[in-house]
Amino acid sequence: MTPYDPRADEQRLARERKKIVRDGPDLTGARLATRLERAWNRPPGLLGWLATVDHKEIGRRYIVTALIFLALGGALALVMRLQLARPDQDLVGAARFNELFTMHGSTMMFLFAVPVMEGVAVYLIPLMLGTRSTAFPRLNAFSYYMYLFGGLMLWGAFVLNVGPDIGWFAYTPLSGPQFSPGKRADVWAQMITFTEISALAAAVVLVATILKCRAPGMTLARMPLYAWAMLVVAVMIIFSMPAVALASSMLISDRLVGTNFFNAWEHGDNLLWQHLFWFFGHPEVYIIFLPATGFVSVIVETFCRRPVFAYPVVVLALISTGILAFGLWVHHMFATGLPRVGYSFYTAASMTVAIPTGLQIFCWLATMWDGRPRLQVPMLYVIGFIVTFVIGGLSGVIIASVPLDLELHDTYFIVAHFHYVLIGGAVFPLLGALTYWFPKITGRMMDDTLGKIGFWMIFLGFQLAFFPMHFAGLLGMPRRVYTYPAGLGLELPNLLSTIGAFVVGASVVLFVVNALWSYFRGVPAPDNPWGASSLEWAVSSPPPVYNFQHIPVVESRTPLWDEPDELPVVTGLRVDEKEMLMTTVVAAAPDLREPVPLPSLWPLISAIATGVLFISSIFSPWAVAVGAIPAAIALTAWFWPKELKRHPEPVLS
Amino acid sequence: MSFDYQKYQSAFGNAGVGNHQFLVLFAIFLAVCAIMYVAVILFLVGGLLRRRRAGEANVVESGRHLRSDPLMRTGLIAWGAVVGIGLVALAIASFITDRLDAQAAAQPKLTITVTGNQWWWDVQYNASDPSKTLRTANEIHVPLGIPTRIILRSNDVIHSFWVPSLAGKEDLIPGRETDITIVPQRAVIFRGQCAEFCGVQHAHMALVVDVDPYPEFVNWWQRELRPAAAPTNPLVLAGYRVATQRQCASCHTIAGTPAGGNVGPDLTHFASRRSIAAGMMPMSEGNLYGWVADPQSIKPGTKMPTIGLEPDELHAVVAYLETLK
Numbered sequence: 001m002t003p004y005d006p007r008a009d010e011q012r013l014a015r016e017r018k019k020i021v022r023d024g025p026d027l028t029g030a031r032l033a034t035r036l037e038r039a040w041n042r043p044p045g046l047l048g049w050l051a052t053v054d055h056k057e058i059g060r061r062y063i064v065t066a067l068i069f070l071a072l073g074g075a076l077a078l079v080m081r082l083q084l085a086r087p088d089q090d091l092v093g094a095a096r097f098n099e100l101f102t103m104h105g106s107t108m109m110f111l112f113a114v115p116v117m118e119g120v121a122v123y124l125i126p127l128m129l130g131t132r133s134t135a136f137p138r139l140n141a142f143s144y145y146m147y148l149f150g151g152l153m154l155w156g157a158f159v160l161n162v163g164p165d166i167g168w169f170a171y172t173p174l175s176g177p178q179f180s181p182g183k184r185a186d187v188w189a190q191m192i193t194f195t196e197i198s199a200l201a202a203a204v205v206l207v208a209t210i211l212k213c214r215a216p217g218m219t220l221a222r223m224p225l226y227a228w229a230m231l232v233v234a235v236m237i238i239f240s241m242p243a244v245a246l247a248s249s250m251l252i253s254d255r256l257v258g259t260n261f262f263n264a265w266e267h268g269d270n271l272l273w274q275h276l277f278w279f280f281g282h283p284e285v286y287i288i289f290l291p292a293t294g295f296v297s298v299i300v301e302t303f304c305r306r307p308v309f310a311y312p313v314v315v316l317a318l319i320s321t322g323i324l325a326f327g328l329w330v331h332h333m334f335a336t337g338l339p340r341v342g343y344s345f346y347t348a349a350s351m352t353v354a355i356p357t358g359l360q361i362f363c364w365l366a367t368m369w370d371g372r373p374r375l376q377v378p379m380l381y382v383i384g385f386i387v388t389f390v391i392g393g394l395s396g397v398i399i400a401s402v403p404l405d406l407e408l409h410d411t412y413f414i415v416a417h418f419h420y421v422l423i424g425g426a427v428f429p430l431l432g433a434l435t436y437w438f439p440k441i442t443g444r445m446m447d448d449t450l451g452k453i454g455f456w457m458i459f460l461g462f463q464l465a466f467f468p469m470h471f472a473g474l475l476g477m478p479r480r481v482y483t484y485p486a487g488l489g490l491e492l493p494n495l496l497s498t499i500g501a502f503v504v505g506a507s508v509v510l511f512v513v514n515a516l517w518s519y520f521r522g523v524p525a526p527d528n529p530w531g532a533s534s535l536e537w538a539v540s541s542p543p544p545v546y547n548f549q550h551i552p553v554v555e556s557r558t559p560l561w562d563e564p565d566e567l568p569v570v571t572g573l574r575v576d577e578k579e580m581l582m583t584t585v586v587a588a589a590p591d592l593r594e595p596v597p598l599p600s601l602w603p604l605i606s607a608i609a610t611g612v613l614f615i616s617s618i619f620s621p622w623a624v625a626v627g628a629i630p631a632a633i634a635l636t637a638w639f640w641p642k643e644l645k646r647h648p649e650p651v652l653s
Numbered sequence: 654m655s656f657d658y659q660k661y662q663s664a665f666g667n668a669g670v671g672n673h674q675f676l677v678l679f680a681i682f683l684a685v686c687a688i689m690y691v692a693v694i695l696f697l698v699g700g701l702l703r704r705r706r707a708g709e710a711n712v713v714e715s716g717r718h719l720r721s722d723p724l725m726r727t728g729l730i731a732w733g734a735v736v737g738i739g740l741v742a743l744a745i746a747s748f749i750t751d752r753l754d755a756q757a758a759a760q761p762k763l764t765i766t767v768t769g770n771q772w773w774w775d776v777q778y779n780a781s782d783p784s785k786t787l788r789t790a791n792e793i794h795v796p797l798g799i800p801t802r803i804i805l806r807s808n809d810v811i812h813s814f815w816v817p818s819l820a821g822k823e824d825l826i827p828g829r830e831t832d833i834t835i836v837p838q839r840a841v842i843f844r845g846q847c848a849e850f851c852g853v854q855h856a857h858m859a860l861v862v863d864v865d866p867y868p869e870f871v872n873w874w875q876r877e878l879r880p881a882a883a884p885t886n887p888l889v890l891a892g893y894r895v896a897t898q899r900q901c902a903s904c905h906t907i908a909g910t911p912a913g914g915n916v917g918p919d920l921t922h923f924a925s926r927r928s929i930a931a932g933m934m935p936m937s938e939g940n941l942y943g944w945v946a947d948p949q950s951i952k953p954g955t956k957m958p959t960i961g962l963e964p965d966e967l968h969a970v971v972a973y974l975e976t977l978k
Contacts, residue, residue: 009692057825093953094853094854094855094856094857094953094954095853095953095954098850098852098855124847148846167850171811171849171850173809173810173811173827174810174811174850174851174852178809179771179809179810179852190746191974222831264826264827264828264829265827265828267828268828269828270811270826270827270828270829271826271829280658309725309729310725310726310729313729335813335821335823335824335848335849336824336826336831337805337824337829337831337832338754339828340751343746343751344751347744347747347748348744351740351743351744352740354736354740355733355737355740357737358732358733358736359732359733359736361693362696362728362729362732362733365693365696365697365700366700366722366725366728366729368697368700368701369696369699369700369703369722370722370725373700373701375701383697383701386693386697387694387697389932390689390690390693391690394686394689394690395686397680397682397740397743398679398683398685398686400741400747401678401682401746401747401750402747402748402751403671403674403675403678403747403751403754403821404675404678404679404682404747405821406671406674406675406820406822406823407664407679407817407820407821407822408664409822409848410813410815410819410822410848410849410850411848423723458856473661473664474663474664474665475662475664476662476663476664476667476817476844476846478815478846478847478848479848479850480850480855481846481855481856482856483856488662488663488844489663501774633713
């Protein structure tokens with residue numbers, strides 16, 4: 001060790017400063033692209049693939065994994081519909097049926113709906129905001145691996161016949177040690193732990209990215225509505241997930257070390273579970289729905305050829321929905337005998353949430369009214385969304401009323417309601433969004449004819465599958481029954497539902513066929529095939545690894561429409577190392593130049609260590625103590641400080 | 654008569670005060686929601702047809718796009734107001750109905766305790782005179798037009814008591830006591846079903862509700878108070894011995910006999926009930942044979958074990974059970 005010599009240090013810094021290469025008028029075009037690629041490309045090969053921190057690669061993996069889980073969850077739904085096609089059938093037994101609906105619900109909520117929304121956001125948000133990477137790219141990779149391992153554990157357990165059979169809501173005491181011996185309930189609870197960590201990590205990444213990484217000039221008031229939706233959603237995840245984390249941890253400790261949180265015979269309380277679960281569970285619905293409203297806003301704008309009507313109203317609707325969502329959970333508990341005055345409050349609160357949603361729908365319809373709608377496939381999905389989702393929203397108003405809910409609660413009316421909300425409200429916009437951004441992600445267009453056939457199949461098949469369920473519920477069919485007796489009038493609605501479910505299943509297969517065919521054989525896509533307004537369409541399809549050669553400057557809400565020839569840019573970011581521009585939270589003024597982490601295997605290793613800890617703690621409480629050691633080592637290695645020397649230049653501009 | 658109850662498990666039954674209020678309120682909500690839906694669809698169709706005729710498909714609105722149609726701005730405010738007023742009106746209607754329900758339930762004349770078990774209903778009629786207290790299972794008799802309060806408890810997991818044609822549902826939660834009051838308005842036999850997922854045989858946890866005019870209800874109560882019929886012939890006597898000396902007695906009570914188990918349904922007047930295995934099958938000799946011989950293959954997971962009776966024991970037990978009217 002030589003003693004610190006300030007003069008020598010200054011000289012070293014000056015030498016290093018000279019070596020820095022930046023983008024700018026002197027360095028642009030193909031030469032810049034080569035330099036950027038050298039800095040941003042990850043190492044080739046399997047290890048490089050596993051170590052990637054590129055948000056586009058992680059986002060693609062998120063989306064593909066979530067769609068595989070969608071297919072698996074959908075296949076379970078078809079088996080259930082076969083079992084329910086006729087009364088008194090015994091195609092799958094009662095016990096297996098309970099596993100099926102538990103796996104279906106858990107897969108769709110935790111392994112498909114939330115992750116796919118996060119995955120699309122992780123892919124799109126940096127492109128849409130005009131930046132090169134998400135914030136915390138390694139945390140982003142960790143988030144994906146945790147999600148993947150949670151999903152693999154749940155489905156591995158199901159294949160090995162220890163899949164959970166307690167419903168996706170796992171009400172105690174049925175899920176407690178006394179009534180669910182064995183490991184099925186533990187598998188469910190640990191899957192929750194995996195996915196909640198993953199979702200929290202992704203939410204932190206998204207909040208930081210949206211608030212700090214926007215292109216200069218993209219003030220909060222110029223941010224695309226999709227980014228607003230994801231900002232609200234990410235904040236909601238941060239506030240809601242801890243409730244279910246707490247609940248599932250209490251359940252695990254009840255089961256593992258006998259804590260009796262939910263054991264009524266030892267003064268535990270089963271309604272505590274319901275409060276904690278629904279304090280998460282209700283916002284969860286909006287966590288799935290609000291990203292879809294973001295898709296709708298983007299698609300409506302592009303295909304109606306004008307900006308969304310009343311932008312501030314849409315933003316305020318998103319924020320108020322996000323807040324109100326936390327005040328509604330008791331409407332899942334109207335039949336538990338809580339005080340009636342309290343119920344009236346939750347009726348009013350549940351109805352209130354229809355106001356921001358109603359205003360958003362008005363804004364989209366007004367945009368269509370005032371614009372020139374083009375009925376291409378993404379727009380068809382938006383129209384299907386409005387026609388379908390509004391039915392689900394209105395049936396939601398119906399069941400917000402206590403006297404109505406007491407008849408309809410836990411019946412097929414509810415099954416119809418939330419599938420109208422979740423499929424109509426989230427899956428239709430998602431399919432539209434996948435069609436819309438497919439050319440950006442893959443560089444090829446999806447086939448239009450197959451897309452249109454697929455839309456009509458899923459739209460009509462969905463109505464056939466789920467509309468009759470309203471009647472099944474009113475005719476007295478409770479949820480989660482593996483069969484029903486003949487003679488109650490349930491035969492026809494159930495048969496129609498089964499037929500409709502298979503039409504929906506066929507349409508999903510068609511969507512996959514279309515996506516695969518288009519991926520290999522589709523028409524190559526130009527940069528901006530739909531003539532859209534937001535920044536992701538300014539880069540090539542698919543985007544280069546560094547996203548933007550120069551960071552664009554944004555002067556309006558619709559930059560590509562207002563600067564159709566060439567976007568103004570800022571220059572001066574390093575191109576010899578990965579660096580990105582941070583801007584201020586509200587005004588998006590340039591703030592910091594931030595080095596971007598290199599690819600690393602530590603997120604994967606940390607996820608493996610944490611996964612081993614979680615899975616082995618199903619079997620022994622000691623696993624928590626012992627398993628914490630490798631996890632701690634992995635995290636320490638991940639966060640080990642690497643640069644103790646002074647940076648060659650101040651990062652504050 | 655035995656199968657009739659299978660027809661009455663509909664929220665359209667309109668046979669009790671609670672269900673009647675539901676139907677009235679449901680109609681109001683449905684009407685308001687239908688109007689809102691039609692408005693949305695008309696606006697959607699109008700918007701889609703309006704500009705498409707202009708034919709200038711790909712032109713983007715020029716300028717900074719912040720201009721919007723003043724008609725639409727007024728429309729937005731009006732829409733917000735209409736939605737708000739509609740919701741307030743519906744909330745008030747809902748609130749009033751809730752209070753009417755509470756009023757109708759205010760002065761119950763009869764109290765029954767229903768305790769949920771995996772997967773059957775234990776029913777107890779409470780009376781100030783302990784000798785009039787009555788225990789039965791899976792079938793409830795209630796008097797016509799008289800508010801009957803049903804106290805709900807659970808011995809294991811959460812269940813939900815739901816007889817759609819009479820009233821809404823209420824959960825049975827271990828460690829808590831809830832209640833629901835029904836005011837039946839038609840003397841028919843109804844079917845109800847557990848509405849909260851409660852384990853393997855959740856689908857087969859039904860109950861029968863028999864609404865009788867008051868005098869008939871009193872007669873029924875009197876009949877139920879009697880102990881079980883004494884065996885009258887050798888076959889029945891043999892069945893009596895099996896039922897009281899084999900495993901049956903450790904779970905089931907048959908009043909007036911040594912069988913005093915407290916884990917399964919009370920069998921004192923078993924044969925007078927309309928169903929076997931909590932509403933799963935109608936009461937018939939054939940079903941009874943199947944159920945007693947091998948409950949685990951009929952209702953897998955049920956707490957009643959298959960005990961492997963010899964054929965002559967089975968004949969005898971079924972003969973005895975059939976006398977328990």
